Amino acid sequence: MRVRMYTPKDRERVREICCDTGLLGDPIDPFMPDRKLWADASSKYYTDKEPESLFILEDRNKIIGYLFGCLDSRKEMAYRIWLGPRILLAVLSNLLRARHIKEIRRLLKWTLTKYKIEMPGFPISYAHLHIALIRNKRARGWGTKLMKTYFDYLRKNNVEGVFAQVFKHGNNLSYRFFKSLGMEDFEERDNTLWKDFKHGDVKLVTVVKKF
16 A cells, blocks of 8 residues: 555546545435536546645555645635536536436535535635545555645645545544544534435534644
8 A cells, every 4th residue: 555646647546536435435426426527526626736736545556545635725716716617517518408407406406505504614725635535445544644645745835734624424434533633623514415315413524733
């Protein structure tokens, strides 16, 4: 097992893992069957605009996880302003072809009525990260190695701090994973986006680490 830097040839596999883990660690398909749309919205900035901050976890020459990084979250937010209309066009294309209507309606309704209420704040000048490992490779210490590699990278780049946003529900281990690495709660909000797919309350928490 090793951590290495991302290369363009990794893009397809990274997008696949992004979709296989998008529903709170499970495949995104029940929530959004259009995998290309999901991968574009979730990963395009990191693979196409800041690949130097993307780390790959590899086991026996097979990619089993990744860490999307961004040194300055303001740059990723600016990119989303550019990407947003293009994602919307893809959504409208699906609607015109009568594809995934139920799923798109659910997402649009939440975005228009709940997004601002249910998304916790974050320190905009900080770096941020998204981490994902395939299911059968989790809880083995490999995610920790990815995170520590990224933290070292951030220190070398003299960033002020880093944040992540993690869902907390049931026996989900993700929140405890971030806490074990010294990240502290910044803000927490109830989140209903996944209510049709996960039992019990779901909360979205911004966790931060200062350097």
